[in-house]
Amino acid sequence: MPKFCANLTWLFGELPYMDRFRAAREAGFEGVEVLFPYDCPTQDMRDQLVLNGLSFVLMNCPLPNATGGPQGFAAVPGGEERFRRDFDRTLRFAQVLKPLHIHIMAGVAEGPEAEATFVRNLRWAAARAPRQGLTIEPINRIDMPGYFLADYETAARVLDAVASPNLALQFDAYHAHRITGDAAAAWGAHGHRARHVQVAGFPGRHEPAGGAIDYPAFFARLAADGYDGWISGEYAPATTTVDGLGWIR
Template sequence: MPKFCANLTWLFRERPLMDRFRAAAEAGFEAVEVLFPYDAPAQDMRDQMIWNGLTFVLMNCPPPNATGGPQGFAAIPGLEDRFRRDFDRTLRFAQVLKPRHIHVMAGVAEGAEAEATFVQNLKWAAAHAPKQSLTIEPINRHDMPGYFLADYDTAARVLDAVAAPNLSLQFDAYHAHRITGDVVGSWAAYGDRAVHVQVAGFPGRHEPAGGEIDYTIFFARLDAEGYGGWVSGEYAPATSTEAGLDWMR
């Protein structure tokens, strides 16, 4: 069975953010991710992770939170300076939080110029933070209309163009199902590039159990291939978080 991580942006939302770290540890998680941790003191979050014996796996860049704000700038021509400023702010938080990975969000854009901008920004970021693992993630356009990085072929092309040892793929099984309809096939084609996995059920984006995605097969595939990264539950619990955790066991 893979090693599971709790996405505290989505899970344990019955509690304030600072209380979710303890809740995750008590539920059996050994690692957490927080997508946009910028509205809370970084040291307070770091203390919670230390006190509860948790590893911090992932955070997103840029800093603005997901509530109605732009979903990244890395692929938007003309916003290179903003991307660099935001990336530096992310790194300041990362110095305290010590995430294993930072997910660099592309933003809403299209076309060859957007791809070239994405590649150049990622080259700069990878060289600017050579010891920090960075990821890019294809996100389906049903959930995020107009998002630039919306398929795996583009992601592979961008990774090859950047060719940085600290830039890899982030594989979200829910998005893979939305994009291709074939999670296991998508993993077979691109999983060797992935350093982080996220999961949720379909339809509904609830617990990764039942529904159209066969997680028994997918998790067995990860085990068979010796995937050593974390698998994060990034889903909206159907009821309470604790009531729906049987999928881990």
């Protein structure tokens, strides 16, 4: 059976943040992810996870840029010191929240020097936290202009170059479809590298049902391929979150 988790940054937004944990559990989710869990008391979030019997699956690094600047510095030449400082800050939050994965964001950059920087920083991070699962995720440049990691071939080269057992691919079917035009084919080529999956409808980024991505077939493919990680709903509900949860049933 698939293991579904709820992205609480996107889902249950009609509720106060701390109430979303209980709502997710009551809706049938066994795990949650939060993109940037840095603004609320960390121990309060941990208490909600434990109280509701939820696994904490994923969080992003670095901390969000309050000035509206780019998210991520791991592939930005000259940003190594900032990346390492922010990664250590994320680890302090992770000590309490205990995420299964930390998604390391590449940031806005381009070219061979950016790729080399990304590889060096990921090697450093993987060695810095050898027991912590880490992921990298291709993100399409329509939604995030200039983002360095915007295709799966680059992700494969980077993962092979880093060659660390605690670093893997984060596969977002919505981004995969926008990048390649065929999420299922992208999974076929690169899914063996994935330890975390996110889903949303295409093109509207609403519930993963209908639209251009055949999600029943996609979930069946994941099962046939032996994928045993989490599948996270990371989408904007078309109405209320609960009304749109037919896809997990």
